[in-house]
Amino acid sequence: MLRGLRSVLPVYVAIFLLTGGTLAQTPPPEGVKVRELGPIQPHWVFLISPAGLDSEEATKVEVIDGDSFQLLGMLTGGLLATSTLSPDHKFIYLADTFYSRGSRGDRTDVVTAYDARRLAPAHETVIPPKRQQHIPPDSSALAVTPDGRFLLVANLTPATSMTVVDVANHKALGEIETSGCTGALISGPRRFESLCGDGAMLTVDFDDSGKATASKRMAAPFFDPEKDPVFSIPAVLGKSAFFISYHGAVHPVDWSVEPAKGGEPWSLVTDAERKAGWRPGGYQPLAGYAPGNLFYVLMHRGGEWTHKQSGIEVWVFNAEQKRRVDKIVLPRPGSGVYVTRDRDPRMFVVSLPELGGMPSAPMLQSFSTASGRYLGALDQLPGFPMWIFGP
Amino acid sequence: MDLLIERVSRTVAMRTSRRGILGLIGKVILGAMVLPLLPVERISGRANAAEGAGEGDPLSCDYWRYCGFDGSMCGCCGGSTTECPPGTLMSPTSWVGTCKHPVDGKDYIIGYRDCCGKDQCGRCFCQNNKGDMPLYRTQLDNGVSWCFGTSSFVVNCTTAVKLGLKS
Numbered sequence: 001m002l003r004g005l006r007s008v009l010p011v012y013v014a015i016f017l018l019t020g021g022t023l024a025q026t027p028p029p030e031g032v033k034v035r036e037l038g039p040i041q042p043h044w045v046f047l048i049s050p051a052g053l054d055s056e057e058a059t060k061v062e063v064i065d066g067d068s069f070q071l072l073g074m075l076t077g078g079l080l081a082t083s084t085l086s087p088d089h090k091f092i093y094l095a096d097t098f099y100s101r102g103s104r105g106d107r108t109d110v111v112t113a114y115d116a117r118r119l120a121p122a123h124e125t126v127i128p129p130k131r132q133q134h135i136p137p138d139s140s141a142l143a144v145t146p147d148g149r150f151l152l153v154a155n156l157t158p159a160t161s162m163t164v165v166d167v168a169n170h171k172a173l174g175e176i177e178t179s180g181c182t183g184a185l186i187s188g189p190r191r192f193e194s195l196c197g198d199g200a201m202l203t204v205d206f207d208d209s210g211k212a213t214a215s216k217r218m219a220a221p222f223f224d225p226e227k228d229p230v231f232s233i234p235a236v237l238g239k240s241a242f243f244i245s246y247h248g249a250v251h252p253v254d255w256s257v258e259p260a261k262g263g264e265p266w267s268l269v270t271d272a273e274r275k276a277g278w279r280p281g282g283y284q285p286l287a288g289y290a291p292g293n294l295f296y297v298l299m300h301r302g303g304e305w306t307h308k309q310s311g312i313e314v315w316v317f318n319a320e321q322k323r324r325v326d327k328i329v330l331p332r333p334g335s336g337v338y339v340t341r342d343r344d345p346r347m348f349v350v351s352l353p354e355l356g357g358m359p360s361a362p363m364l365q366s367f368s369t370a371s372g373r374y375l376g377a378l379d380q381l382p383g384f385p386m387w388i389f390g391p
Numbered sequence: 392m393d394l395l396i397e398r399v400s401r402t403v404a405m406r407t408s409r410r411g412i413l414g415l416i417g418k419v420i421l422g423a424m425v426l427p428l429l430p431v432e433r434i435s436g437r438a439n440a441a442e443g444a445g446e447g448d449p450l451s452c453d454y455w456r457y458c459g460f461d462g463s464m465c466g467c468c469g470g471s472t473t474e475c476p477p478g479t480l481m482s483p484t485s486w487v488g489t490c491k492h493p494v495d496g497k498d499y500i501i502g503y504r505d506c507c508g509k510d511q512c513g514r515c516f517c518q519n520n521k522g523d524m525p526l527y528r529t530q531l532d533n534g535v536s537w538c539f540g541t542s543s544f545v546v547n548c549t550t551a552v553k554l555g556l557k558s
């Protein structure tokens with residue numbers, strides 16, 4: 001050891017002497033630091049990139065300023081993570097799965113709260129190791145109550161249930177069975193809706209101990225999954241949810257009553273448009289804008305079972321008037337659409353590389369919803385972003 | 392021993408740069424990727440085509456069994472249409488699709504069984520969505536990682552196994 005030290009000592013002395021002389025003539029060293037973010041702004045968006053085509057073990061959540069088209073930072077989670085924001089926008093939650101040896105070993109499922117300014121973990125809650133592993137990681141797989149006290153994490157074993165997490169006490173409280181129904185769409189302070197395999201909806205009330213107090217199913221299905229299935233995430237406008245189907249039907253559901261009640265369906269497409277093959281599609285084909293009572297749909301032309309095909313246009317509908325009010329042609333086809341909730345909203349569309357097409361990186365396009373005007377894009381997005389959310 | 396390791400690492404450090412080493416590793420990886428792919432892909436393609444006479448090419452996304460497929464084809468990843476690559480875990484569960492056989496014209500139930508426990512193979516990605524439904528029809532959802540019954544939900548690639556004739 002001493003011999004080793006003796007042999008390297010002259011080297012250190014030489015380095016000190018050599019650099020010492022030079023440093024004296026250079027300007028003072030630059031201040032370095034790790035950046036912190038300001039408060040989340042209305043046009044910030046968060047992209048969940050659960051997988052690349054060659055990896056799905058480390059989900060990315062990308063934080064983007066949609067006004068300046070800058071990537072502000074990112075989070076790295078585990079296998080096929082889902083993510084959402086706390087209602088006060090102070091935390092970003094990730095529900096994750098990790099294996100102790102990467103792709104094998106002991107499984108740990110955990111909800112991690114990241115400080116939204118530092119994008120660093122603040123606290124975590126270990127949950128039962130059975131969370132749903134699904135692409136896309138939609139917003140019904142990790143939902144937060146309006147007061148921010150509880151998180152609902154979707155499980156799939158393949159039996160379905162929701163784990164209730166007490167956020168403040170970092171504790172998994174219990175599990176609510178939703179047999180035959182999947183996901184949690186929040187419809188009240190302690191209430192969520194689940195979509196069932198027969199086309200009905202399940203309305204679940206729960207208490208602060210994380211236990212279900214009531215679980216009521218619609219008397220009759222509001223759509224027919226055999227004939228024309230609906231995409232599982234609706235546009236929520238006030239107390240009404242608007243589901244769209246593979247063939248372009250709109251199914252309104254009233255969430256102000258318990259159990260939820262289906263309304264009269266209407267169509268997104270005219271007979272001529274249907275004949276021309278227009279239909280909704282993508283991983284996140286629908287976005288709502290509650291202040292305007294509007295919803296936005298990614299549309300493409302294709303045959304049956306093209307429900308995951310990217311849209312080439314976004315059609316805008318007024319939910320009350322049941323008619324299309326605008327049409328936005330996309331510079332590049334998009335697989336996901338999201339509209340911000342503020343009074344000067346932006347529409348964001350994420351584009352994925354075409355499978356089997358030329359290699360290209362994902363891109364986020366931005367539009368003014370007032371005029372449908374294209375405002376620009378952020379390109380070279382990391383990973384394979386499949387879900388957009390925001391404040 | 393300490394001295395020996397120190398000398399070796401000093402020599403390496405003096406003669407190379409970090410970028411150089413990364414470049415070398417990159418070349419080795421690229422070489423490893425490119426070399427086996429060039430001749431092997433063509434040969435395995437021929438072999439598979441010969442196997443299912445009239446059924447088409449199991450390494451092509453329009454192969455009849457892949458009508459509800461979503462993922463990397465195991466035939467491109469060290470397995471085949473019905474076999475998982477070495478060291479992976481074949482799931483006993485699967486989502487199912489109903490595909491028409493090109494020769495006998497009959498509808499078959501196909502089980503898309505994932506091979507789990509290793510990260511995405513990434514080759515020959517193929518997505519057809521015939522019969523694919525959202526999660527509320529779990530058994531028909533090709534977006535689920537179908538690794539139930541195995542010890543890891545990381546998906547490497549997907550097979551397409553004939554389960555029987557549609558009744």
